[in-house]
Amino acid sequence: MLSKKTKYGLKALTYLAKVEGREPIQIAEIAKHENISQKFLESILLTLRRNGLLGSKKGKGGGYYLIKEPKDIHMTTVMRVLEGPIAMVPCVSLNFYEKCDDCPDEEECSVHKLMLQVRDSALDVYRNNTLADLL
Amino acid sequence: MLSKKTKYGLKALTYLAKVEGREPIQIAEIAKHENISQKFLESILLTLRRNGLLGSKKGKGGGYYLIKEPKDIHMTTVMRVLEGPIAMVPCVSLNFYEKCDDCPDEEECSVHKLMLQVRDSALDVYRNNTLADLL
DNA sequence: TTTTACCCTATAGTTTTAGTAGATTATCTA
DNA sequence: TAGATAATCTACTAAAACTATAGGGTAAAA
Structure with missing residues (x-):
């Protein structure tokens, strides 16, 4: 949410x-x-x-x-400032990485595998939208 | 999260x-x-x-x-059952739609516009992953 | 009669979404 | 220049919702 x-x-x-x-x-x-x-x-x-x-x-x-032009304000920035990490789990976060305390092996983790894809797809959206695109 | x-x-x-x-x-x-x-x-x-x-x-x-084969268990289903709506705001949810009480016009809303894209990209990932894909 | 899932309740902790009270700073007006 | 006014800034508090877990008892299957 x-x-x-x-x-x-x-x-x-x-x-x-x-x-x-x-x-x-x-x-x-x-x-x-x-x-x-x-x-x-x-x-x-x-x-x-x-x-x-x-x-x-x-x-x-x-x-x-x-203080910037709308076209220079990226949604990646806005989302990170307001909502925090874009990733849904810390172990796939680029800017807020953290190891899971359960989970012995990240490579083997099904959650990791799925959430990596989710992060990338979200990132793709945020990178391709500036404030100007939302007007 | x-x-x-x-x-x-x-x-x-x-x-x-x-x-x-x-x-x-x-x-x-x-x-x-x-x-x-x-x-x-x-x-x-x-x-x-x-x-x-x-x-x-x-x-x-x-x-x-x-009770099903892993390849027949889609992540869309799993996520909806466990996490709830895939959309980050109810006004762009397919299965849990709800109108925002603020926001007079959905078409004009910048949040709506952005979150629609985020939903679609997430949905794309979940639709393309079954439990079998995570093994 | 043992083993297991099933069901209900409570609760500590955290996060979210505010509200309250006042301090601080810039501008306007007399 | 003095004071009134308008606005942001700061800190504290609090209700409500949600999250993650624990406890204890019930029902069914072997």
């Missing part, structure tokens, strides 16, 4: 990408427009900013804005 | 598929061999049986066994 955090984060990014210029948009506006709890969205936008996907400006006329 | 339920279920199915004949194998044997909590595995095997993937026999010499 996709977490609401990721869902809302994606919607917010899309909303910002649709904005004409790159002037700051307030949290409240995004929240209202996308039917998102404002406080929840606040924390989501914060992590997007901390991970270099958004810029922010405080005070009057402040808000959040994209 | 893949739940341990699914992971253990897959491992158990694989174990049963590797067995020579189709004689019943006891829960305890599978649990021990695959490093799984026996009680947890018990409930997993039960749902697999209830969903037509396994047969069982009580009493001495009892246990669980496959």
Whole structure:
């Protein structure tokens, strides 16, 4: 299941990408427009900013804005920042690899074998989609 | 994240598929061999049986066994039984469709657009893998 | 009467999805 | 320049849902 955090984060990014210029948009506006709890969205936008996907400006006329062009924001990045590993098991994760504590031999593991394929196919989708492709 | 339920279920199915004949194998044997909590595995095997993937026999010499050939057990079925919907959001699910309560227009939704692709790619993998392919 | 699956319940732990309260910073206005 | 206002930022809390497991008893087959 996709977490609401990721869902809302994606919607917010899309909303910002649709904005004409790159002037700051307030949290409240995004929240209202996308039917998102404002406080929840606040924390989501914060992590997007901390991970270099958004810029922010405080005070009057402040808000959040994209710091890259939509076509340069890849879904691999967005998904990893919001949802975490793309792989469904750590033992097939590229960026978050971890050995299973059960499972003596990865090569022999049927779960490993299957999830490797799933990861690759998901990765393929995320690599071929930028924010611009979702507009 | 893949739940341990699914992971253990897959491992158990694989174990049963590797067995020579189709004689019943006891829960305890599978649990021990695959490093799984026996009680947890018990409930997993039960749902697999209830969903037509396994047969069982009580009493001495009892246990669980496959009721189909591994090549006839598709990963789509296994995943749906154990993990639930293959889609990451209900609004792109084939078997568990549900409308999002936010989101006025599915066609316009960026999340929908992306997750549709992810679902299709995952489905592609699951459709092309049977239990026999994982051995 | 032993051996096994079956069934029900409880529970600790974690994750998710928020809500609350206030601090901080930038801008505008008098 | 002072203060009001508008916004992000930060930290803490909490309800709800889900996950993974344990315990104990029942039913059926040999």
